[in-house]
Amino acid sequence: MSSRPTRTLVSLTGPAGNLGNALIRRGGLEWALDTSDELVAYVGDAPDVWLRQLGVPAGTRR
Numbered sequence: 001m002s003s004r005p006t007r008t009l010v011s012l013t014g015p016a017g018n019l020g021n022a023l024i025r026r027g028g029l030e031w032a033l034d035t036s037d038e039l040v041a042y043v044g045d046a047p048d049v050w051l052r053q054l055g056v057p058a059g060t061r062r
Helices: 019-032 048-054
Strands: 007-011 038-042
Touching (some): 019 048
Parallel strands (some): 007 038
């Protein structure tokens, strides 16, 4: 029996620059890391600075 790859979706939307939202989203991202074969982040129209604030790893599908 072959195992199918798994995927985790995490929503990282929020007002860029809002520290409280960044902390909440960062916690969700940390929880989702290493839970599956592929991480998919829904970021809406977030600017790159928001993704850097959250620490979205390279290779994350957006």
